[in-house]
Amino acid sequence: MPLELDVTAPSKDSFGAKDTLQVEENSYEIFRLDKVEGAARLPYSLKILLENLLRTEDGANITADHIRALGGWDPNADPSIEIQFTPARVIMQDFTGVPCVVDLATMREAVTALGGDPDKVNPLAPAEMVIDHSVIIDVFGRADAFERNVEIEYERNRERYQFLRWGQGAFDEFKVVPPGTGIVHQVNIEHLARTVMARGGQAYPDSCVGTDSHTTMVNGLGVLGWGVGGIEAEAAMLGQPVSMLIPRVVGFKLTGEIPAGVTATDVVLTITEMLRRHGVVGKFVEFYGESVAQVPLANRATIGNMSPEFGSTAAIFPIDDETVRYLKLTGRSAEQVALVEAYAKEQGLWHDPAHEAQYSEYLELDLSTVVPSIAGPKRPQDRIELTDAKSSFRKSVHDYAEDEQPTPHTNVDETVEETFPASDPAALSFKDETAVPVQSAANGATGRPTKPVKVSTADRGDFILDHGAVVIASITSCTNTSNPSVMLGAALLARNAVDKGLSVKPWVKTSMAPGSQVVTDYYTKANLWPYLEKLGYHLVGYGCTTCIGNSGPLSDEISAAIQENDLTAVSVLSGNRNFEGRINPDVKMNYLASPPLVIAYALAGTMDFDFATQPLGQDTDGNDVFLKDIWPSAQEIQETIDYAITQEMFTKDYADVFDGGERWKSLPTPEGKTFEWDAESTYVRKPPYFDGMAAEPAPVRDxxxxxxxxxxxxxxxxxxxxxxxxxxxxxxxxxxxxxxxxxxxxxxxxxxxxxxxxxxxxxxxxxxxxxxxxxxxxxxxxxxxxxxxxxxxxxxxxxxxxxxxxxxxxxxxxxxxxxxxxxxxxxxxxxxxxxxxxxxxxxxxxxxxxxxxxxxxxxxxxxxxxxxxxxxxxxxxxxxxxxxxxxxxxxxxxxxxxxxxxxxxxxxxxxxxxxxxxxxxxxxxxxxxxxxxxxxxxxxx
The missing domain is CATH 3.20.19.10 (Aconitase, domain 4)
Incomplete structure (x- = not known):
């Protein structure tokens, strides 16, 4: 295997595929897929791999036989033929990306020690890192939450950020998007992804590997990419191709239209359940069919994002008019947009609903059959129809809590009254000094364990916590925050709730962590921030936050009540991961939900809730308010999208995406080809992987x-x-x-x-x-x-x-x-x-x-x-x-x-x-x- 596979190195071109593509005034070298027999019938994703082999054919590592094997792909065969895939670029987030840069810095020293040139340790393809995993929700529910959290983030991570700034200067082709900008996958689809690369005089499909499994979000943009380990990403940056077997490809046909009241999140949870049940580990999933054109790009990205949750390597949509529309909207240059369309049509990569590729396996979903759903309490594939959420919770909670009450209570008011009479002065003490009944997260109806516990707080008054209390309700994660339909749906629901006089329960930790600054822009233009903030959904940061366990601490009083009484508390988040122990150490049950439903559960305050039959509260006239009364219509959401989102927002927010402002630029930064390790650092240390390594490997041992x-x-x-x-x-x-x-x-x-x-x-x-x-x-x-x-x-x-x-x-x-x-x-x-x-x-x-x-x-x-x-x-x-x-x-x-x-x-x-x-x-x-x-x-x- 050769050390370097330069994407601009001449191909052996055994098939005579090299040609020229003229796009307006620009000319590009391309490798034509139609020169390989069988290419036309291949799925979109395998056409991407085929072009990759044609362009990088060297006669040794990548041969004509490999190209013929891919052109002659048998959709029914089990994977057995190894090929070498050379991704066009590498994308990283800082949690997994920092070790990559640490290892590259260490390799420079090791190369020097073995008599080599440290400059050889350099990315050979574009490598981009977005610092998005480090912000923690320490401060929430107040106007300065974003500034305070970023300030704390820099204080905590100063050593790491100095190291990354050194790497940005020391390594060629390595760029860093500084903290407080956005989430890696959302920044990728909104700005970094090219869809078609133009490099070294060549045009070829954009592709990537990433140090985060949700790299597959870019599949929604027609870009083949998936998550790899940091060690594989490092090798890819250094010119090593990714070894893989030609995979089976699952064709997933989409028909019908999404009904009113159903969100993209509901669709993706349904698809996740279907594909996990079908079994797609190690396979590509590819969407096709008449309804693909009706799926907005943001919804495609949401579906692609969840690929790790259903286990596939990739979950890709082909290029079509919607792809081009999105590229224009997000501020890609006219030249780039023209190249994408011309290249895709020339190479047979443009989606044609009338042409059906061959697939290894087939599934189909009629989008009109999708219903509102959540998933939990510990796996993303465990979908629950919203109408069954309460009964499902009552069944699941027995795995976490035992019934403490010999005679379960029958309604909320009795529970509160019997446990803490309204005459108790503490029960009337709230921060606004208004005498109101103590609020409760207890709904002790028969069928679940109950353990009501009184909690007194300095800033949120007194209330009752019980098993099932929603203590975290977070709008977070690139999965949904990249999707304007659910984000504006949540904001419009917040407006309607405020107008009806509803409020979030005082024990709920609320947070809004969008994936890019564009979300803030369109919330501002639509004048929806005041309503979100009224419910406690202030901006806390642009980062992954809750979805990766950076939910931050609960208040001391709530945390103590949960721990001392072994309460089974709940989080609801608009993310993609809800594994045990991931979200918060005080929370045992975690549910995935669309952003509007996150707010709905914050209003309800408990998972033991049926939105169809139980009111969220009362309006100013004393009338019950149900979820259906505040749920925005699909028409209003679309009208708001059309009005509030503009191309100028994307061009403005991404114009200086690598700048980072004064905080970033004022960090003292080491210089030089090799890094000066600080022996006292507890953040960045030289790893031992190459200690004592000889020039030749020792024999493997039993x-x-x-x-x-x-x-x-x-x-x-x-x-x-x-x-x-x-x-x-x-x-x-x-x-x-x-x-x-x-x-x-x-x-x-x-x-x-x-x-x-x-x-x-x-x-x-x-x-x-x-x-x-x-x-x-x-x-x-x-x-x-x-x-x-x-x-x-x-x-x-x-x-x-x-x-x-x-x-x-x-x-x-x-x-x-x-x-x-x-x-x-x-x-x-x-x-x-x-x-x-x-x-x-x-x-x-x-x-x-x-x-x-x-x-x-x-x-x-x-x-x-x-x-x-x-x-x-x-x-x-x-x-x-x-x-x-x-x-x-x-x-x-x-x-x-x-x-x-x-x-x-x-x-x-x-x-x-x-x-x-x-x-x-x-x-x-x-x-x-x-x-x-x-x-x-x-x-x-």
Whole structure:
């Protein structure tokens, strides 16, 4: 495999595909797809891959046989043919992007140490980072929330931001969108995405890989891209193509029209449920059909964004008139828009509803059948029709809470009156000093546990909390904040609610975190901000916030009430992730909903609510107000969109997108080709990946005498594995920070400290909801430490250190869908640095399996139909794995032999399937990881 694949390097052009495209006054070199037999019948996404191979054909890494294989693609075949895909660019967010830049900086030093040129460590394709994952909602519900949160963000992350500014100057083709600008995927579709690239005299389809799984949002714009681990992204930046098997492609036909009262969020939750049930892991999904033209670009982006939630590699829409309309609206140049249309039509990439490509599998959705929905309480694919939300909650809450009341109450008023009589002076004390009845999140009707608890606050008065109280209602995440129909729908609902005299319950933490400044502009033009702010939805920041666990703390009084009484509190958010332990440490149940429904639940104050039969409150005349009374019509939403959103907003807001203002530009920034590491930094430290690395890799070894670090069940996500969210006091990561002089208030989040491997190792497998089956009824980052007599309970990090000191390798046992979730490089990096040599599961999701190989950890699967349980493995065994050494002979074994020896000497033996799926992955594993492979290639060149 060659070190560099320059996108402008001459192609061997075995098919005579090179041609010229004239667009107005500009001329571009293109590679014609119609020169390859079979191209016309290919799905849109495979045509993108085919062009990529034609343009980068070098006769060695990418050959004419590869091109013929793709042109002759058999839609019914299982993936077996490896190709090398060279993405046009790399997109990053700062949580996952900072480690990329840290590793590149470290590679520069390592190249120098091995006698190479540090300048070789440089992005060869455009690499763009948007700093969007670091803002935390510390301040909310007030006019200065945005400014205060940005100020706090800079204080917390000063070291990281200085490092990124150094990287922007040190590396060519690396640009940074500073904090307070927008969310990476929304900035990508609104500004960074090209749809068709014009570079080096060539025109070719835009494509990208990103360090965030929701990179697939750009699929809505006809751009093929998906999330990869940070380590893969680094390799792509350094010219390494992405090894992949030609995938199966699922054709998803859209018919009908979305009915009134149904939102894009409802559509995407329905599609997520359908595709997760169908099974699309490792496949491309492609939308086609007569109704594609009726799907606005923003809705397409919302659907593409959720691709990781239904498990596909990509979920793409083709280019058509709607694509061109959106490019014009968002301020792309006339020259660029003309190129996109001309290129797509010339290459057969323009959507023609009359032409149906061949697909591997088929699904169909009549959009007119979609109904209002939410998803939860812990997985995005668990869709619930809104009419069933209350009964579903009542069923689910029993998994989190037990009934504390011998005789459940029958209505809200009785619960409040019996528990805290209205004569109680405290029950009448509110911040506006108006005597009103104490408010309650209790609805103790039969059918669910109840545990009403009185809470007294200095600024929000007194109220009753109970199981099911909605304590966070956040409009957040690029999934929906990029979509004007749901964002303006929410704002119009807020206006109607205020006009009816409704208010948000005092225990609800409200927040508005749009994905770009354009949202603020159109809210201002439509004069809707005052109504949102009246309900507490002030601007808190332009970033991912709640969706990634940056919801910020609840008030001390509410947090204490929840923890001391073990209340099952709820969050409702307009995001894409609702996994356990992700949103807030005080919240057990999390629901995804459209932005209008987020506000509706803030008004209701509880998940134990039926919008059809229960009023949200009363108007000034004492009449009940129901959700249907304040829900805006589709016509009004569209009229507001047409009036309030202009092209000038996009051109103005993105004119200085890389500038960052005085805060960014005033940061003291180091200079030079290599970075000057600060030994005292707790944010950015030089990682150990290349310590002691030789010019040639050592032979791979079998695994002997390994112990089980964790035995895990089904659907363990990268959120369970990778450090994320707040750093909890008393944990190994917190202990490390305290030892380095950091006060608890300055711990910040794991995401913000991803550039420090010492913090991240200590947070790996430390999710508060992780259930390690080596222990009974224990949640969190704990295991049994077999280096100590009696194998007592210990932190996973502490046990791993003891195993390392004893020279004992480690394995992890898992169930189905191991590693599903975000494309988190640290889920693999942390696993590797803890000393894990192998992960044995029933099945993997794509990104994490690949990332494990990229960090030198071998992914293995139990034999078909078998599991740790069926093999009666309890995790106390010692493991020997034989057959890995075949890789030294250039062969990737199909299976390896595993022997698990129990404490009584008995053995369990089985042949585990080796999930190194491509020759490229085998090369990475032989080298100890993808970065070591790239580094050795650099020095050899």
């Amino acid at each position: 695994i002997s005498g390994a112990r089980v670090l964790a035995k895990l069940g089904d659907s363990v996500t990268t959120d369970h594995i990778s450090p994320a969210g707040a750093i909890k006091a008393g944990t190994p990561a917190a202990q490390y920070l305290v030892e380095h002089g950091i006060e608890r208030k300055d711990f910040n989040s794991y995401g913000s400290r991803r550039g420090n491997h010492e913090v991240m190792i200590r947070g790996t497998f430390a999710n508060i909801r992780l259930r390690n089956q080596l222990l009974d009824d224990v949640q969190g980052g704990y295991t049994r430490d077999f280096t100590v007599e009696g194998a007592p309970q210990a932190f996973i990090y502490d046990a791993a250190q003891n195993y390392a000191a004893a020279g004992t390798p480690l394995v992890v046992l898992g169930g189905k869908e191991y590693g599903s979730g975000s494309s988190r490089d640290w889920a693999a990096k942390g696993t590797s640095l803890l000393g894990v040599r192998a992960v044995i599961t029933e099945s993997f999701e794509r990104i994490h399996r690949s990332n494990l190989i990229g960090m030198g950890v071998i992914p293995l699967q139990f034999p078909a139909g078998e599991s740790a349980s069926s093999l009666k493995l309890d995790g106390t065994e010692t493991f020997d794995i034989e057959g890995i050494t075949k890789l030294n002979d250039g062969e990737t074994p199909r299976t390896v032999h595993v022997t698990a020896t129990k404490e009584d000497g008995s053995k369990v033996e089985f042949d585990a399937v080796v999930r190194i799926d491509t020759p490229g992955e085998a090369d990475y594993y032989r080298n100890g990881g993808i970065l070591q492979y790239v580094l050795r290639k650099m020095t050899q060149s």
